[in-house]
Amino acid sequence: MKYNFQEIERKWQERWEKDELYTVPDFSPSPKYYCLEMFPYPSGKLHMGHMRNYAIGDVIARSKTMQGYNVLHPMGWDAFGLPAENAAIKHGNIHPADWTMENINTMRQQLKQLGFSYDWRREFATCHPGYYKWTQWLFLQFYHRGLAYKKKAAVNWCPSCATVLANEQVKEGVCERCKHEVEKRELAQWFLKITAYAKRLLDDLRQLKGWPDKVKIMQEHWIGRSEGVKIKFKVEELAEEIEVFTTRPDTLFGVTYLVLAPEHPLVEKLLAGKEQAEAVCSFIRRVRNLSEIMRTATTVEKEGIFTGAYCLNPLSQEQIPIYVANYVLLEYGTGAVMGVPAHDQRDFEFAHKYKLPVKVVIQPVNLKGTEVDSLTAAYLDEGVMVNSGPFNGLPSEKGKKAISEYLEVKGLGCRQVNYRLRDWLISRQRYWGAPIPVVYCTKCGQLPVPEKDLPVLLPRKVAFKPTGQSPLADCAEFLHTTCPKCGGPAQRETDTMDTFICSSWYYYRFTCPREEKGPWDKKKVDVWLPVDQYIGGVEHAILHLLYARFFTKFLYDIGLISNTEPFTNMLTQGMVLKDGAKMSKSKGNVVSPEEMINAYGADTVRLFVLFAAPPERDLEWSEQGVEGCSRFLNRVWRLVTAKWDLQNISSGKRKAEPKGINQTIRRLTHQTIKKVTEDTTQRFNFNTALSTIMELVNALYQYKEVPETDREPEVAKEALESVLLLLAPFAPHITEELWELTGHQESIHKQAWPTYDPTLIVEDEITIVVQVNGRVKERMLVPANLSANQMQERVLAHPRVQQIIAGKEINKVIPVPGKLVNIVVK
RNA sequence: GCGGGCGUGGCGGAACGGCAGACGCGCUGGACUUAGGAUCCAGUGGGUAUCCCCCGUGCGGGUUCAAAUCCCGCCGCCCGCACCA
Incomplete structure (x- = not known):
């Protein structure tokens, strides 16, 4: 009988749906596990990125189910969005709602074709009034x-x-x-x-032990906390003050000018009656007409203009000119900065360009004196304060504190924490x-x-x-x-x-998608949340993932949920590449999942995306690699359907302890279960899990050639069934079919994940390595349980080893039990 | 510029500080066959005196009995942020 994937996949997809195999109850005595993949925008058809994302999620969901968890594994549609409307604008005769529904239907059918274990009863689209009402x-x-x-x-x-x-x-x-x-x-x-939650969004990152550091660092940077002081500068001749924010209050005596953002509300007042007014206004107009990209590029030279107004240094009472410049942003801090050319690189460049004085107020500890003339760049490090009146001689770190306190006492400023994060424009x-x-x-x-x-x-x-x-x-x-x-x-x-608002709360809705009394039923949300494993692309590191965390904190505050973070563990999968580049229409290197499924079957394509690389890494598409996976599944098919006569083997107790090849196969079976369990359910290294299963299959091909009288049927049965059970989360259709063919009534996906017997994986003989000066010189087969001393004795007594070290002086011998012996000679 | 990641055969990738290259692809040879792009078996890092030895994980140092792995300094590629005061 040949492996006919079309027939088998269709057969089981229908059967699973009919039997409601993937329907999950809300309340169960089993521990819960919420496995969630980022739901897709229904853009048209499924692409390889989706396929990979969902294949990873499906293996996790299926293996956790087999391990006895009550697994919530839902799917839905992030269905509002621009492309639908753009399609309507472009084609005229199609309504965004219809365009979206058509795409959903196509993509749902594709997801079903791939055999993912979603509880489809929980499906919803965010564009449905029943959802967007909430x-x-x-x-x-x-x-x-x-x-x-x-x-x-x-x-x-x-x-x-x-x-x-x-x-x-x-x-x-x-x-x-x-x-x-x-x-x-x-x-x-x-x-x-969202800025009201900046501190908590930042602080709670530390709780997220199951998130990639990369994502946490990106969020930390985006939130951008910085500690500093807000300082007031009195404007001369006007009853006005300019507030600046600085993280370097210790350099306050080094201020030689002040800069306002072009949009700063005080600019107009400062200019009143000044001869510079017209020039400044035209400068401001020019800057504001620049696009964001031109304005913020670091390569753009700092430009500014004197307003004609002055303010006073609150400590030294020095007169300080006020400028307007393109490098100061209104949105951050107070929209005004103090210019300290000697100790800030941007200020240094600006001062040189406009011939502003440079005043050194921080002296490097190990240098005698820093001459202003010799400065080729701003001095940014710590040092000792100079030219700073009563604060002279203080180390700059202490000076920060001293000046801050002094300003606060005098009412001239106050310490402040600033965040880079801005409010969310929705x-x-x-x-x-x-x-x-x-x-x-x-x-x-x-x-x-x-x-x-x-x-x-x-x-x-x-x-x-x-x-x-x-x-x-x-x-x-x-x-x-x-x-x-x-x-x-x-x-x-x-x-x-x-x-992004719609996708900030959808994972709560999956717990009760048709709830009408509220956005969700808190009893159910409290059962399922937080999400145990979330899987998606890293491109959402600071969009969706930050917004979702923000929503969660707010919802917690108003008592609608009991969790303070939405996703306990986060896996960011890599991109799918073709010829070293991201698949895209413009590059013409797109491989469609649809064609691949038709040509090789869902099981094969799933297997390939899981086997070709670990999930976090980018994956290079290779059709030859796909063929390799297809070959493997055919190999499994032929192996299991060979004449083992499994139906007639009782799975009861073994008659005797297997010896020889039978013992080897049984040991390998248990070793495989151990490794595949770790790789699949803990490390999520599906590529090595699969390679381990392949090794067992290869060994079983050898075993198959052993004369029937020398084989123990129980050993064969255990090995073959383990292969099917371990492979079931990866290739659900073929394993289900073979499970049935080998005489089982109940679905393989309802079976318990296999467990290994630790006593059975122990080898009695192992090959150890003999090194001389760290180089491998010889291998020896020895009993596995030798002590370090025994190993050393055996190795030194070995004729070949004696030959190698003959005439040399042994300095040291390092035996590592179970591994090797290193002999250090001179 | 700052932050993060990655550099291992012809390719995708394996390796708790302890046998580098598992597994797969590709390639070479063989078997079976009318045929093979199916299947099975064997081989496959480089050098070479070819069952012997040497060299090999981007480059240069270091730690260690032992380094792909840890530390320091470079180089290259990828990703993120980008005048944040």
């Missing part, structure tokens, strides 16, 4: 606590996507989705106050998203939509035009409503929410 409801929870607010700000605008973007969605000055250059626009937009000027549930009444102003009126439904009939304004603004039926307070005429907010 997305809106959650927005209101933020709103009621002052954590969702609207403000006018200079925001990132992508002209190509015709919408604003969050900071996290801008990479190197370009839109991370379409790579178009991002502009700054002054707009009133909705924000979520408005999008697009149709295909969850409407922000807010109305504007001419009388009562801005009001949240009452919870009883949710969901605010998306109207179906709208015109899709890339106008830069939400299509909802042109939809009278949607726009006009009545005020929930006074009943008068009101207008709806027409912006929709960033789709």
Whole structure:
């Protein structure tokens, strides 16, 4: 009988669905395990990245199930988003909802073809009103606590996507989705106050022992905590103060100028009546017209201009000129910085360009004197304070504290912790998203939509035009409503929410996807959460993963959940490459999962993506590698279907202790179980797990050739069944078929994961290595249980070893039990 | 510039500080066959005097009886951040 993957895979997929094999109960006496892969955006068809992500998750889910866990393994759709709307704009006759549903249907069918063990009853799409009702409801929870607010700000605008973007969605000055250059626009937009959680998001990273360091470091950097002091500088001739933020208060006496961001609100006042006013204004206009990418590139030279105004150093009372410059950002700190050319590289360059004085106030400890003229770069390290009045002689670290305290006492400043993280801009000027549930009444102003009126439904009939304004603004039926307070005429907010909001809470919804009384049933959420293992691409390290953590902390605070972190363990899988590059249409190196499944079968393709590389590493696609996996499955098929007569072997007790080849095979079986268990369920090194199974299969091919009378049927049965059980999470269809063919009634996927007997894996004889001066010279077969001394004796008595070391003086002998003996000679 | 990761045969990749190259691909030879792009068997890091020895994990040092693995300094590639005061 030949291995017919088409037939087998179809047969079992139907059977599993009919038997509801992957339906998981919410409450069970077994320990729970929540295995989750990042749900996909339904972009059209499944790609290799999805395939790899879900193959990894499926092995974990299946092996944990076999280990006796009650495993939640769901799948759904991150279904709101730009591509659907762009398709509508481009093709005109297709509605985003229909486009999305079509894609979902295609991709669901593909996922089913791959035989993943999802509990499909829990499937949902975030664009369904039953889901986004609760997305809106959650927005209101933020709103009621002052954590969702609207403000006018200079925001990132992508002209190509015709919408604003969050900071996290801008990479190197370009839109991370379409790579178009991002502009700054002054707009009133909705924000979520993620900055209120900056400290906890940072501090709790330490709890995440099961996350890759790389991701934690990226988040830490993104949150960007820094300790410093906010210092007030009095403006001359005006009753105004300029606040600056600095991490180097110890250099306060070295300030020779002050710089404001071009957008700083005080600039206008400072310029009033100054002859410089016109020049400064034109400079500011020029800078603000630059795109984000031009403005922030480090290669761009620092440029600035004197405002004509001065302020006073709060400690020395020196007169300090005030500049405006392109390198100061309004959004960070106070939007103003003190210039200390001697001890900050940017200030150093700026001062040289504009001939500003350089004043050394920190002296390196081991050098006599630092001459200003000899400075070729700013001195950034610690040292001793000089030219700093009463603080002279203090080590700079102590000086930081001393000056901070002095400023605080005098009311001239205060210590402050600053974060780089900004609030999350969630408005999008697009149709295909969850409407922000807010109305504007001419009388009562801005009001949240009452919870009883949710969901605010998306109207179906709208015109899709890339106008830069939400299509909802042109939809009278949607726009006009009545005020929930006074009943008068009101207008709806027409912006929709960033789709990252939808994906910030979906993992809670999987516990009760049809819940109508709330976003979820807390009893069920408390059973399943946190997610035990989350799997996805590293590209979400600071987008989705940070937002999800933020939501979780907020939901915890308002009592909706009991966990403070969403994902206990995180696995970031590598990319799938072809010819050394990421698969992409433009490079023309895309391999479609669909074609591969048709040509080789789901089991083979799954096996390949798991075998070709460990999960975190990038994977190079190789069709020859796929063929190798196909060959292996055929080998397994022929091995198991060979004439072993397994059905007639009782799995009861063995008659006698197996000897010789039978003992070897049994030992290898148990050794394989041990290694595959570790690699599959603990280390997630599926490639080595599979190679270990291959080795057992290879050995069994040898065993098959042993005369039947010399083989013990129980040994064969145990070995073959172990191969099937260990392989079942990787190749679920073929193992299920072979399990049935070998006389089993119940699904292989309901069997317990095999366990090994530690006493059976022990070797009685091992090959040890004899080294002379660290080089391998000889191998010896010795009893495994020899002590170090016994090993040493045996090795030194060995004729071949004596020959090698003849005439040499033995300095030392290092025996390592079970491994080797190293003889050090002169 | 800063941060992180990675450099091992022809290729993908294995190796608790202890036999470098498991497993797979490719290649070579053989068997079976009308045929083989199926299957099975054997070989496969380099050098070489070819069952003997030498050299070999990006490069250069160091620690150790012993280093792909640990430490220091370079080089190369990939990813992330990017004037954050």
